[in-house]
Amino acid sequence: xxxxxxxxxxxxxxxxxxxxxxxxxxxxxxxxxxxxxxxxxxxxxxxxxxxxxxxxxxxxxxxxxxxxxxxxxxxxxxxxxxxxxxxxxxxxxxxxxxxxxxxxxxxxxxxxxxxxxxxxxxxxxxxxxxxxxxxxxxxxxxxxxxxxxxxxxxxxxxxxxxxxxxxxxxxxxxxxxxxxxxxxxxxxxxxxxxxxxxxxxxxxxxxxxxxxxxxxxxxxxxxxxxxxxxxxxxxxxxxxxxxxxxxxxxxxxxxxxxxxxxxxxxxxxxxxxxxxxxxxxxxxxxxxxxx
Amino acid sequence: xxxxxxxxxxxxxxxxxxxxxxxxxxxxxxxxxxxxxxxxxxxxxxxxxxxxxxxxxxxxxxxxxxxxxxxxxxxxxxxxxxxxxxxxxxxxxxxxxxxxxxxxxxxxxxxxxxxxxxxxxxxxxxxxxxxxxxxxxxxxxxxxxxxxxxxxxxxxxxxxxxxxxxxxxxxxxxxxxxxxxxxxxxxxxxxxxxxxxxxxxxxxxxxxxxxxxxxxxxxxxxxxxxxxxxxxxxxxxxxxxxxxxxxxxxxxxxxxxxxxxxxxxxxxxxxxxxxxxxxxxxxxxxxxxxxxxxxxxxxxxxxxxxxxxxxxxxxxxxxxxxxxxxxxxxxxxxxxxxxxxxxxxxxxxxxxxxxxxxxxxxxxxxxxxxxxxxxxxxxxxxxxxxxxxxxxxxxxxxxxxxxxxxxxxxxxxxxxxxxxxxxxxxxxxxxxxxxxxxxxxxxxxxxxxxxxxxxxxxxxxxxxxxxxxxxxxxxxxxxxxx
Ligand SMILES: Cc1ncc(COP(=O)(O)O)c(C=O)c1O
Numbered sequence: 177x178x179x180x181x182x183x184x185x186x187x188x189x190x191x192x193x194x195x196x197x198x199x200x201x202x203x204x205x206x207x208x209x210x211x212x213x214x215x216x217x218x219x220x221x222x223x224x225x226x227x228x229x230x231x232x233x234x235x236x237x238x239x240x241x242x243x244x245x246x247x248x249x250x251x252x253x254x255x256x257x258x259x260x261x262x263x264x265x266x267x268x269x270x271x272x273x274x275x276x277x278x279x280x281x282x283x284x285x286x287x288x289x290x291x292x293x294x295x296x297x298x299x300x301x302x303x304x305x306x307x308x309x310x311x312x313x314x315x316x317x318x319x320x321x322x323x324x325x326x327x328x329x330x331x332x333x334x335x336x337x338x339x340x341x342x343x344x345x346x347x348x349x350x351x352x353x354x355x356x357x358x359x360x361x362x363x364x365x366x367x368x369x370x371x372x373x374x375x376x377x378x379x380x381x382x383x384x385x386x387x388x389x390x391x392x393x394x395x396x397x398x399x400x401x402x403x404x405x406x407x408x409x410x411x412x413x414x415x416x417x418x419x420x421x422x423x424x425x426x427x428x429x430x431x432x433x434x435x436x437x438x439x440x441x442x443x444x445x446x447x448x449x450x451x452x453x454x455x456x457x458x459x460x461x462x463x464x465x466x467x
Numbered sequence: 468x469x470x471x472x473x474x475x476x477x478x479x480x481x482x483x484x485x486x487x488x489x490x491x492x493x494x495x496x497x498x499x500x501x502x503x504x505x506x507x508x509x510x511x512x513x514x515x516x517x518x519x520x521x522x523x524x525x526x527x528x529x530x531x532x533x534x535x536x537x538x539x540x541x542x543x544x545x546x547x548x549x550x551x552x553x554x555x556x557x558x559x560x561x562x563x564x565x566x567x568x569x570x571x572x573x574x575x576x577x578x579x580x581x582x583x584x585x586x587x588x589x590x591x592x593x594x595x596x597x598x599x600x601x602x603x604x605x606x607x608x609x610x611x612x613x614x615x616x617x618x619x620x621x622x623x624x625x626x627x628x629x630x631x632x633x634x635x636x637x638x639x640x641x642x643x644x645x646x647x648x649x650x651x652x653x654x655x656x657x658x659x660x661x662x663x664x665x666x667x668x669x670x671x672x673x674x675x676x677x678x679x680x681x682x683x684x685x686x687x688x689x690x691x692x693x694x695x696x697x698x699x700x701x702x703x704x705x706x707x708x709x710x711x712x713x714x715x716x717x718x719x720x721x722x723x724x725x726x727x728x729x730x731x732x733x734x735x736x737x738x739x740x741x742x743x744x745x746x747x748x749x750x751x752x753x754x755x756x757x758x759x760x761x762x763x764x765x766x767x768x769x770x771x772x773x774x775x776x777x778x779x780x781x782x783x784x785x786x787x788x789x790x791x792x793x794x795x796x797x798x799x800x801x802x803x804x805x806x807x808x809x810x811x812x813x814x815x816x817x818x819x820x821x822x823x824x825x826x827x828x829x830x831x832x833x834x835x836x837x838x839x840x841x842x843x844x845x846x847x848x849x850x851x852x853x854x855x856x857x858x859x860x861x862x863x864x865x866x867x868x869x870x871x872x873x874x875x876x877x878x879x880x881x882x883x884x885x886x887x888x889x890x891x892x893x894x895x896x897x898x899x900x901x902x903x904x905x906x907x908x909x910x911x912x913x914x915x916x917x918x919x920x921x922x923x924x925x926x927x928x929x930x931x932x933x934x935x936x937x938x939x940x941x942x943x944x945x946x947x948x949x
Contacts, residue, residue, distance in 0.1 A: 320844070324765070345842075350846070352845065358848075358849075
């Protein structure tokens with residue numbers, strides 16, 4: 177008999193022809209909410225990770241990447257963020273990064289799925305600690321619905337939803353971008369998960385998102401990060417802004433002075449993240465010109 | 468309704484057991500469970516194609532049901548509170564036509580609201596009956612046709628005591644209901660049949676707190692679009708028959724125009740949907756009502772949109788309102804319903820049921836979830852922000868009183884000539900002109916063309932309505948009787 181551990185794997189199809197597998201030690205949790213099936217696993221490589229309808233949403237080992245990238249990039253550009261709205265983000269990771277900034281007065285989080293929040297609180301306390309910040313106000317509400325009531329209210333909107341095909345589909349639509357535009361102040365910024373551009377199936381979503389965002393905001397740039405569990409390991413973010421440019425209005429010195437401890441984000445990386453591979457640049461340009 | 472019995476789905480069950488039997492087909496259809504048409508299987512899937520079969524002993528025959536279809540029809544009758552139910556595969560069009568053909572013969576009169584569906588007008592062409600139209604009142608603010616007023620029905624009956632039937636369109640596309648019970652009673656007191664086009668009313672039989680349905684009102688026949696709010700496949704429908712009608716005669720009428728190769732996909736879907744409605748209808752339509760109410764509330768918060776509801780009820784032309792119909796008046800943002808319909812489709816990937824000159828209709832059904840409602844509300848909010856215009860003069864669909872000079876059938880078959888539309892004033896029209904959506908005739912064969920009517924057509928065209936019917940697609944010419 178070999179001494180290998182039990183062959184217990186979580187698998188996720190990234191395309192019909194490519195799948196990712198993560199060895200699992202333990203299946204910790206499984207339940208279905210009104211919106212999604214939520215599972216939590218413990219794995220040797222990624223620590224605990226959470227899946228929604230069988231897709232990895234985040235893992236302990238890499239969660240810092242997108243939470244840092246989706247927060248510090250806009251925060252290092254906008255000179256004075258006081259009011260932030262996080263759409264989705266019920267795990268608390270985004271709020272945790274935001275809580276480093278003293279000047280922020282309000283962090284509103286619109287997360288429809290209470291079960292998701294409860295699960296994160298239980299299994300991912302390092303993320304959920306973000307929800308404990310006194311400036312956080314958590315609303316169990318659909319993001320689109322929440323936004324509809326907001327006008328000229330926020331400096332920064334972070335859309336933490338990742339899946340344009342599931343229950344969050346409404347957060348990747350023209351009406352969503354339009355309602356964000358309306359909810360932002362005149363110099364507001366919106367950042368969002370832009371998906372992965374590599375596989376054909378994802379590329380179409382990526383293109384559609386860019387097409388809609390470009391129509392809705394005067395400044396629209398895309399930046400990138402390396403995230404191991406996402407399809408092809410390569411992930412994009414969208415930076416949509418009414419006024420500030422992510423590089424021209426970027427103030428690295430001011431950000432450095434804050435002394436925020438990070439594992440992924442640096443001010444060097446900030447600029448580099450906007451330098452995209454040729455095929456991505458071409459794809460985005462095509463969509464811009466299609467308008 | 469016998470709930471225990473309603474748990475059965477005899478036709479569905481027979482189709483499923485047929486699927487398992489693996490019978491060798493030496494009958495039509497020639498694709499033979501898909502083997503002869505691989506592309507069709509790729510397109511629809513094997514589960515679907517392998518039950519696309521023809522009538523046979525085990526599956527009964529729609530033309531003359533004796534076993535599983537008969538049982539399924541009996542269950543449907545029980546579910547709807549009717550004496551008999553016919554499963555229909557030619558759409559509600561075929562159900563409406565069967566009602567008209569059952570009720571009247573050539574030269575006999577039938578009273579109907581002007582906004583009847585074209586299937587009813589076409590039935591008149593088939594059978595040669597004479598229409599007596601009642602003006603459905605129009606709400607000029609909203610630009611929608613309403614229901615029939617009792618006074619108008621009484622007047623039509625007094626003027627046409629020889630009429631054989633009254634047809635009632637209830638609820639309308641816009642959710643408007645007439646005083647069904649009183650109209651049915653009036654019809655019966657005057658020896659007329661009460662026929663109800665209930666294409667938009669399947670749910671009235673199963674939901675709670677909804678307007679009265681035709682069978683409860685004592686109607687003689689009703690056409691039910693199962694494929695609309697009932698959840699069955701497109702083109703499937705049900706024709707209900709009440710106490711005073713001989714279903715044997717109706718069966719003869721139905722078979723005049725019905726296919727002899729009815730699709731089991733459609734029939735099976737009717738059986739399954741009937742069971743769902745009977746067992747779960749109350750709960751599902753409760754949800755639909757809640758969703759529609761929520762949508763109405765949210766949309767009415769947006770400046771410029773008005774999703775109307777029960778507040779329209781006025782005791783006469785709006786006797787009741789079907790709250791599942793989510794109609795949104797767009798005049799307040801300076802756009803036509805058609806423009807909003809197009810914006811939703813092109814910019815927001817949202818397909819509405821229809822748009823007219825001042826409204827868009829969202830069909831809310833048992834297949835919807837609150838997420839979709841949020842998208843619709845979000846999109847309307849964004850449209851109001853981005854595309855609002857100063858509200859100008861809107862074209863309001865006024866009632867154009869038709870002047871019937873020849874029966875639709877005479878007109879249809881009479882020798883005709885094509886004339887430029889401007890020189891047709893005073894002539895008898897030889898074709899129908901429908902304004903889409905929602906499909907109300909402006910002219911039907913046999914009616915005098917007036918200058919008012921030509922103005923109406925011109926304006927509606929300019930406003931982007933789709934005009935259908937005339938052979939000349941852009942309606943520069945009209946067929947008139949020689
Ligand atoms: C009032 C009314 N009656 C009848 C019909 C005909 O139904 P079908 O399209 O199923 O033939 C419709 C269809 O839209 C309708 O709106």
